[in-house]
Amino acid sequence: MTQTTKTDFQWRRKHLIGLRELSRKEIEFILDTARGFEEFSTRSIKKAPALRGKVVVNMFFEDSTRTRNSFTLAASRLSADVIEFTKTSSSVNKGETLIDTARNLEAMGVDIVVIRHGAGGAAHLLSRSIKACVINAGDGFHEHPTQALLDAYTIRQIKGTLEGLKIGIVGDIAHSRVARSNIHALTKLGAEVILVGPPTLMPAQVQNLPVQVSYSLDAVIDKLDVINMLRIQFERLGGNLFPTVREYSHFYGLTVERLKKAKPDILVMHPGPLNRGLEIESEVADGPNSVILRQVSNGLAIRMAVLFLVNQAAVLEAKDSLP
Amino acid sequence: MKVLLNETQINEILDALSQDIISDLGTDNNLVIIGIRSRGEILAQRLQNRLSERLGKEIPRGTLDITLYRDDIHDPQKAVSSQVRTTEIPFDIHQTTILLVDDVLHTGRSVRAAMDALTDLGRPKAIRLAVLIDRGIRELPIRADYIGFRAEVSPQERVRVLLKETDQIEQVIVE
Numbered sequence: 093m094t095q096t097t098k099t100d101f102q103w104r105r106k107h108l109i110g111l112r113e114l115s116r117k118e119i120e121f122i123l124d125t126a127r128g129f130e131e132f133s134t135r136s137i138k139k140a141p142a143l144r145g146k147v148v149v150n151m152f153f154e155d156s157t158r159t160r161n162s163f164t165l166a167a168s169r170l171s172a173d174v175i176e177f178t179k180t181s182s183s184v185n186k187g188e189t190l191i192d193t194a195r196n197l198e199a200m201g202v203d204i205v206v207i208r209h210g211a212g213g214a215a216h217l218l219s220r221s222i223k224a225c226v227i228n229a230g231d232g233f234h235e236h237p238t239q240a241l242l243d244a245y246t247i248r249q250i251k252g253t254l255e256g257l258k259i260g261i262v263g264d265i266a267h268s269r270v271a272r273s274n275i276h277a278l279t280k281l282g283a284e285v286i287l288v289g290p291p292t293l294m295p296a297q298v299q300n301l302p303v304q305v306s307y308s309l310d311a312v313i314d315k316l317d318v319i320n321m322l323r324i325q326f327e328r329l330g331g332n333l334f335p336t337v338r339e340y341s342h343f344y345g346l347t348v349e350r351l352k353k354a355k356p357d358i359l360v361m362h363p364g365p366l367n368r369g370l371e372i373e374s375e376v377a378d379g380p381n382s383v384i385l386r387q388v389s390n391g392l393a394i395r396m397a398v399l400f401l402v403n404q405a406a407v408l409e410a411k412d413s414l415p
Numbered sequence: 416m417k418v419l420l421n422e423t424q425i426n427e428i429l430d431a432l433s434q435d436i437i438s439d440l441g442t443d444n445n446l447v448i449i450g451i452r453s454r455g456e457i458l459a460q461r462l463q464n465r466l467s468e469r470l471g472k473e474i475p476r477g478t479l480d481i482t483l484y485r486d487d488i489h490d491p492q493k494a495v496s497s498q499v500r501t502t503e504i505p506f507d508i509h510q511t512t513i514l515l516v517d518d519v520l521h522t523g524r525s526v527r528a529a530m531d532a533l534t535d536l537g538r539p540k541a542i543r544l545a546v547l548i549d550r551g552i553r554e555l556p557i558r559a560d561y562i563g564f565r566a567e568v569s570p571q572e573r574v575r576v577l578l579k580e581t582d583q584i585e586q587v588i589v590e
Contacts, residue, residue: 128502131501137535141484411491
């Protein structure tokens with residue numbers, strides 16, 4: 093095989109903390125890399141040796157089903173050894189700090205740390221404290237980069253491009269790290285983002301974001317190519333940000349009736365888990381416009397790509413430090 | 416830089432390779448062609464055209480990306496910016512005779528990676544290797560079944576296959 097550099101672009105980031113700091117080229121590179129992992133699910137042997145001998149630790153300080161299992165499976169499919177860390181069964185309950193926990197895990201030879209934490213900035217703090225690669229799997233209200241990447245990947249996979257698409261993000265924007273990461277990714281890839289929700293669930297500095305805002309879903313739904321319904325995060329809602337669940341659902345829930353006003357080929361997305369009957373009706377979530385399960389499938393390819401790329405960046409960093 | 420082969424010679428070699436392959440495998444109804452990205456993919460397409468035309472039937476063709484199977488993937492000394500690209504094999508390789516195609520056979524490591532990748536996709540009846548150039552200096556016990564041209568080059572020299580589709584020029588050069 094002729095040894096040539098196949099691309100003029102080099103991925104050099106050892107950590108994936110957020111999408112705000114990524115360029116369009118970097119985001120597209122992750123999506124393009126994920127394409128190479130898409131067909132793994134169809135193979136007879138769903139494994140490749142790309143991370144053989146590497147150790148990945150899933151440090152989840154918050155509950156998670158999809159993201160955690162997706163990272164576990166992604167690491168396993170790349171032949172890495174995976175350590176599952178949970179707050180409830182760890183020394184964190186004895187008072188150990190986040191950094192001490194991570195350093196102790198690193199002392200066992202961990203190469204990549206995947207972290208989910210309730211505090212925004214936790215992944216960034218960790219990346220400055222340990223030598224291992226750090227991947228943010230969601231930190232407070234800050235970012236959830238791999239969720240936004242899989243959303244962008246799913247849209248691109250079906251629509252061909254994001255350039256010029258109108259994408260609505262509906263619901264609790266203020267408390268949503270998914271929304272933040274999506275805004276960064278989608279706008280950088282050329283989409284127009286419209287945030288939809290009650291004023292109480294809009295971020296304080298929304299005017300500083302490169303988005304449009306609508307307080308009425310009915311006023312914009314017919315313009316949208318994609319609608320991303322966010323979960324109402326009861327665990328994060330501090331005060332009475334809307335009068336009743338029923339009222340919220342009436343104005344902002346995606347119902348069969350409301351969907352009739354949309355374009356026939358609109359993509360319905362949701363990061364999960366669903367509050368069925370609240371932000372989305374079951375008939376819509378399970379209907380022909382829904383790509384919710386495809387998002388989950390694509391999440392695996394995206395996470396394989398991210399694990400592979402951060403590890404490659406660590407190899408290149410080691411190369412740079414060679415005498 | 417020295418030009419080893421020009422466009423005419425490359426075409427003549429591919430014609431001769433096709434003839435050899437037909438002599439051996441022409442009657443095999445389970446023959447498929449798989450090219451190793453990226454130049455092996457192009458050469459596989461050219462061989463497919465020749466074989467399909469001469470045999471009067473379409474020979475299935477696929478493309479294999481071996482990035483994830485390279486044995487130097489974690490080696491800082493060897494680290495290059497290699498992009499994972501798609502493997503596109505739109506058929507089941509189980510019980511097929513695979514004609515694996517690459518541009519240059521050198522250490523044998525790329526072919527080893529390709530065979531590992533293929534065995535993760537299924538269990539072919541056989542794998543045969545066709546290369547445009549064999550430059551020798553093997554590091555693994557691997558040999559090609561069909562060789563277009565044997566190049567006598569020193570270990571310090573590099574053989575590069577340049578094809579119109581990727582390089583806008585059709586040449587094999589030694590640097």
